[in-house]
Amino acid sequence: MTTSVPVASDDRSGIATLALIGICLAWGVAFTVTKDALNDVSSLLFLTFRFFIATLVLWGALRWQGPLRITWSTIRAGSVVGLALFGGYALQTAGLRYTTPSRSAFLTGLFIVIVPLLAALIHRRLPGFSETAGVVIAFLGMALLSGPAGSSQTAFGDLLTIGCAFCYSLHILTLGHYARIHNAKALALLQIGFTFLLSLLSFSWVEPVRLVPSWRLWVAVVFTGLFATALAFLVQTWAQRYLSATRTGLILTMEPVFAAITAYLVIGERLQGYAALGAFLILAAVVIVELRLFTPRNRQSSGPTIS
Numbered sequence: 001m002t003t004s005v006p007v008a009s010d011d012r013s014g015i016a017t018l019a020l021i022g023i024c025l026a027w028g029v030a031f032t033v034t035k036d037a038l039n040d041v042s043s044l045l046f047l048t049f050r051f052f053i054a055t056l057v058l059w060g061a062l063r064w065q066g067p068l069r070i071t072w073s074t075i076r077a078g079s080v081v082g083l084a085l086f087g088g089y090a091l092q093t094a095g096l097r098y099t100t101p102s103r104s105a106f107l108t109g110l111f112i113v114i115v116p117l118l119a120a121l122i123h124r125r126l127p128g129f130s131e132t133a134g135v136v137i138a139f140l141g142m143a144l145l146s147g148p149a150g151s152s153q154t155a156f157g158d159l160l161t162i163g164c165a166f167c168y169s170l171h172i173l174t175l176g177h178y179a180r181i182h183n184a185k186a187l188a189l190l191q192i193g194f195t196f197l198l199s200l201l202s203f204s205w206v207e208p209v210r211l212v213p214s215w216r217l218w219v220a221v222v223f224t225g226l227f228a229t230a231l232a233f234l235v236q237t238w239a240q241r242y243l244s245a246t247r248t249g250l251i252l253t254m255e256p257v258f259a260a261i262t263a264y265l266v267i268g269e270r271l272q273g274y275a276a277l278g279a280f281l282i283l284a285a286v287v288i289v290e291l292r293l294f295t296p297r298n299r300q301s302s303g304p305t306i307s
Helices: 010-037 043-065 072-096 101-108 111-122 129-146 152-178 184-202 215-239 245-252 254-267 274-291
Strands: none
Touching: 010 072, 010 101, 010 215, 010 245, 010 254, 043 072, 043 184, 043 215, 072 101, 072 152, 072 184, 101 129, 101 152, 101 254, 101 274, 111 129, 111 152, 111 274, 129 274, 152 184, 184 215, 245 254, 245 274, 254 274
């Protein structure tokens, strides 16, 4: 059984749009901040710190609003969604150790192309024209962005980040399914909490533990935990009540743009030549899939809506 999303007023829709743009800015900055912090900490230990802060802040904010309705069924749903979220963040953070913030951001954005393909597979239907075109263009962009990397370590980081995009795709699909059944606030808290728990249980044996306390590390932990995780998930959950999935997806394409701008301003990173063209093609593929530019009008309403 599904529930309909309430129609938003123009005022709330506008505020929701600005809120999502703010989230994209925070996520874009987080790529460079995290890259810098990884000089002082192992990947999963960083995630443990980040999601510990996010879990505490979310729990406090949601408890302040009133009692949470958490059932065993919601806990099971939160564990499934949290597992996919943990996989995405773990692979993305590990990949950032070897690749650059801009490359990581654009490759992460592939999840918007992957989601409709997985949805088509689940619902046993052929991908539409736009999905197919988006995949072809995204593949070319990925090849250009990741191919002439000039370093086997960078290529390995790109590969980890592509795996992150698949995990984020699974997260979107599972969250879209369970959000229609369970309390949204409880589900938001549980997925963050399970990501913290999985990070805590794995950081000491999956990789060598490294911790060099520094101001850049703690700034990154607080920024990513508070703004790029806790606040971001709360705002996104609220904003998607008033925005369509297509509009939300298009706004989220600003994340890699903000990441590239931040990386340029802070560390002087530039995507040049083939890499810049690859990034542009990935962004174009995302827009094509979200707008369904190559799908006939009479078919644009078909298929599942991911929100």
